[in-house]
Amino acid sequence: MTGNSLDQHLQRYAQRTTGMRASAIRALFSVANRPEVVSLAGGMPFLNSLPLEALAVDAAQLVGEEGLVALQYGSGQGILRLREQICQVMSLEGIDAHPDDVVVTVGSQMALDLTTRIFIDPGEVILAEAPSYVGALSTFSSYQASVVHVAMDDGGLIPEALVAAIAAVQASGRRIKLLYTIPNYHNPAGVTMAAERRPVVAQICRDAGILVLEDNPYGLLGFDDKVHRALRADDADNVIYLGSFSKTFAPGLRVGWVLAPHAVREKLVLANEAATLNPPVFNQMMISRYLETYDWQSQIKAYQHTYAERRDTMLAALQQMMPAGTTWTHPTGGFYVWVTLPEGFDTAAMLPRAVTNRIAYVPGNAFYADGLGSRQMRLSFCFPTPERIVEGVRRLSDVIDAELDVMRTFGAHSPRPVGGPRSPSNDTL
Structure with a gap:
């Protein structure tokens, strides 16, 4: 398509289409669904327990x-x-x-x-x-x-x-x-x-x-x-x-x-x-x-037990493997842990290295309309097995350690962008 014909098509679109944007999670699906990748990205229920x-x-x-x-x-x-x-x-x-x-x-x-x-x-x-x-x-x-x-x-x-x-x-x-x-x-x-x-x-x-x-x-x-x-x-x-x-x-x-x-x-x-x-x-x-x-309330209890075990596994792995200065929430239900890395990290810029290391997460800036969230990421514990969760956090920690090495070596002149808009403190998520 030539530049002129592309411009003509763009002129036909309704003004509201300018507000449409791709989902950061959907964009990860093609990568996260590869069997060699541990996906801590998508919030997919663990359907194996259904009859x-x-x-x-x-x-x-x-x-x-x-x-x-x-x-x-x-x-x-x-x-x-x-x-x-x-x-x-x-x-x-x-x-x-x-x-x-x-x-x-x-x-x-x-x-x-x-x-x-x-x-x-x-x-x-x-x-x-x-x-x-x-x-x-x-x-x-x-x-x-x-x-x-x-x-x-x-x-x-x-x-x-x-x-x-x-x-x-x-x-x-x-x-x-x-x-x-x-x-x-x-x-x-x-x-x-x-x-x-x-x-x-x-x-x-x-x-x-x-x-x-x-x-x-x-x-x-x-x-x-x-x-x-x-x-x-x-x-x-x-x-x-x-x-x-x-x-x-x-x-x-x-x-x-x-x-x-x-x-x-x-x-x-x-x-x-x-x-x-x-x-x-x-x-x-x-x-x-x-x-x-069906006894659907008992099925929900089975889900609760499964997800609680996986939440515990993820929190223990984060405690063991994340670098000093990293914080995370402690959910009492649901699917997700919200992780905040130390100052200087940009989880969106770090994602290509993570995918190369066969680990997927969702960068924090996807969850803000105003450019914040550069130090945050969402990790999902609902779908991977406990063993995969531990392996995923291990791979993630390797990626974070590599980013730390780059920042120590190059400082503000790192070849990959770090920092970005300042994220909220741990007091306000």
Whole structure:
């Protein structure tokens, strides 16, 4: 394609395409899926513990017995039986919901897209934790939202930082529409919002006229049998809740949901129909059968045990192998550990050396909208076996040692960029 024809194509694109950016995680998949590479990058559930043979029989029976329904078009809101079951699942987190207010989506990523679509005009502000989920940042950027980060610590989102961020944005004359938060076992930070902060955060947003977008895919995957009370449980009018079966059952079925105030529900259904007509009926019926037929809560406990063991393995390996000055979070659930390297490191610049050394991670700057995160990385412990986790951390430590040698030898004149924008301190993730 010539330069002129390329320019002509670029001129045809909608302005919002300038906000689209490739996912740092997706870009790693082709490398991370090589068998010789230990991937601590992707947050893939460990599906081996699922009753796969029995599920195969269920899938065949579903087609044989109810194929005329399962393979047909369906409702843009999702099938009623699954919405009723979703309400039962959410009740574990203290949520009292009606199926009419649930909208089934093609994964919670679609729920993020629909919610952003119906609320955000270009230039409007979404507040998001620092760091924040890369998929959410990509969605917000594609709708030309302006993301303003709010600091976290080991207790999650800091209410005082939220108040300060709201005041600063309002002083600049911009309009804040949403606060996006992952309160439980945060992706990527691994921290959980303290119970006493939750009503405070909700009240701050109510007072400021800001909707709360509560994204909770990991809420049932705590390692201490504790289920945290959802923000939505105490604020039905100002919290939009996003859930997913991708982490507690199977991501390949792509079934998530939105629980929204009744007035918002209708707009979400219309947006869902415009995007997909309806979420796949077969996938919904498979999950509905699973919830009816299997002891799904025991399956979640099996996941919890598996992930807790792998979390322990990763933390022990980090303790043994990381250089002085490195810090990391200590998650009590979920999939991720957030690592901060000493001053001078740039984890994005270090990634090619890591891939050469057959280890993959996600650089921290992928989780910020403002260029921070240069010293951070996200490590995932959910998918690799404990043995692979230990080997992965060992390879990672070799890469970090090699980078340290370069910095000691060349200092500021290193042939690879180091440093970059200063990242938050360990006090604010």
